[in-house]
Amino acid sequence: MADQVAQPTEASNTTLQIVSFNCKSIKSCSATVRDLIRQNDFVLIQEHWLFEGQLNLIGEIDANVNYAAKVEDHYEEFKDTIDQLNEIVLKYQDTHYIIIGGDLNEDFDRINKRKDYLEKFVKETGIKYDNEGKTFVKVNGEECSELDYFLHKLGKIKPTHKQVLNSVMNNTSDHHPIKMKILYGISNDADCKNLTKDCTNRAVKWDKVDIDLYVAITNEQSDSILNMPLETLEQATSVLEQVHGFLNDAAATCAANKPRYNAKPKLNVWSPDIKLALDEMRKYYAQWVKQGKIKDPENNIYQQRLRTKKEFRRQVRIENAKVKDTEKQRIMETRTKDTKLFHQLVKSNRKNRGNAIMDLHVGDICMSGEQNVMEGFKQHFRNLSNSRGIYSLRE
Known part of the structure; x- marks a missing residue:
């Protein structure tokens, strides 16, 4: 112990081992989970398939268990979960190292809206990940997709590449566990000072600061500081602490707030006027x-x-009305040209509640409204009953 205290500059690094595993019922995979917990520092478990009253069964596998999670697989819930992760990353990325692990229910090699939303989150936050192999297995034993990932933002710490544990003998899940290692620890005092400096001293973006307000606040506070005595060390320390305090308050008041990630539904229409x-x-x-x-x-x-x-x-609203009119016109045109497309358009239109077509075309006249439509039907059948119309139709 004396040698360690006398030599504080020696490296003191530790390897942290993290495993993520979608067990697909922890009752059938308890042996696998128990082995993973014993061999690693952290094990992230997904889809334990236990009811709320059965969560205590996880504690029977290992005493050091924290279980609190619920995930949905629908697109809207998927977006909401990604938005929550984004808020966490934006809040803690300057003060913490971040690792997100688990079954993301999406393959980065696919092309769909879920993958696009997930990739947008990765790009905006600067999070990194590794593609190292298939992690999901079909019922016929074929490895088909990579759904399990580690998303991490570790600064200068370089983790090992993700490892797919595809040779676990007692694994009954259709997912392979994945593993990553992190070498962490501060080697000497100089690294500690540099790390602290990197986390705290950042360039001030003065173009985004209300400088006039900042000057007004500091001038108001500095007038009271100038009259304070500085004869002893305690008085000088007190003055410096007060100066540091009101400078921090002024900076927090005048600095531009970081824009909040808000995943509100985007507009379905767009135009230069909008x-x-x-x-x-x-x-x-x-x-x-x-x-x-x-x-x-x-x-x-x-x-x-x-x-x-x-x-x-x-x-x-104007642009939405134009889109609806275009859709109505397209349905009317495809009725005679492409019956298959016509029925597809009608079916998709029925899914939009309140978007029923309320126009009736009689000859070259377009009639709208309940009364006009009724008159249009009368006119239409009146024309059909006309003998001249029937004769011309036969011709």
């Missing part, structure tokens, strides 16, 4: 927020914000 209306709405919204979100009907900025918001929604 873009102009959106830009104008955002401009006045920013001015309204800068004024303190004053909801005064006589305030000009507040009025402009309401006006631009109303105009933006109007442009979206």
